[in-house]
């Protein structure tokens with residue numbers, strides 16, 4: 001589904017050039033789950049930003065369903081129609097309720113009120129957050145905030161969910177609940193997941209683990225959990 005091929009990214013600070021991704025290849029199939037692990041500064045977020053079109057590589061290509069994504073218009077369409085995003089700090093809009101946060105992407109896409117309502121209600125029930133639909137983010141627990149942000153990210157039924165340290169602010173019990181939820185949703189909706197994490201424990205919730213080491217994708221293996 002997504003193919004990253006021979007990708008190089010370099011940043012220039014003053015007179016110094018730092019090559020942050022070096023000849024990176026990665027294939028993400030439909031419904032795949034891939035964890036990107038590696039120490040701080042190794043290039044994980046840069047890789048995610050390349051996959052989502054926020055950073056243009058200086059060499060190499062990104063293809064989605066066989067088509068190269070190159071122009072800003074193609075990237076915008078890909079992000080709007082095919083991709084969803086969740087983050088460590090949720091990034092919910094603080095003045096909106098859970099319901100309104102989840103509804104917003106559909107409003108932006110111009111969907112009518114009745115259809116929006118049906119979709120939001122269904123997802124509120126599926127993610128077990130119907131009882132907090134009138135709560136604003138300050139009135140939610142961390143786990144509830146991440147559930148709301150997952151609902152907002154998948155309300156338009158994307159093919160791929162990008163997750164940047166999605167359990168980085170949660171205790172270990174809530175972390176396991178969110179990982180189980182992501183796995184369930186992935187299977188139910190045949191959605192791919194690309195997850196950045198510092199934690200090997202979190203990474204093992206994915207089918208595959210790739211390791212960034214100074215901009216080089218050094219390892220690719222099946223997750224311990226899935227393999228056994």
Ligand SMILES: Nc1ncnc2c1ncn2[C@@H]1O[C@H](COP(=O)(O)OP(=O)(O)OP(=O)(O)O)[C@@H](O)[C@H]1O
Pocket residue numbers: 011012013020038039040041042043044045046047
């Ligand atoms: N916009 C930028 N301009 C210059 N350098 C950058 C930029 N973005 C990232 N870098 C550098 O690229 C390298 C890789 O950064 P990146 O954020 O991809 O690492 P990471 O593995 O995601 O780190 P962390 O786990 O701490 O988030 C770092 O040395 C960083 O300083």
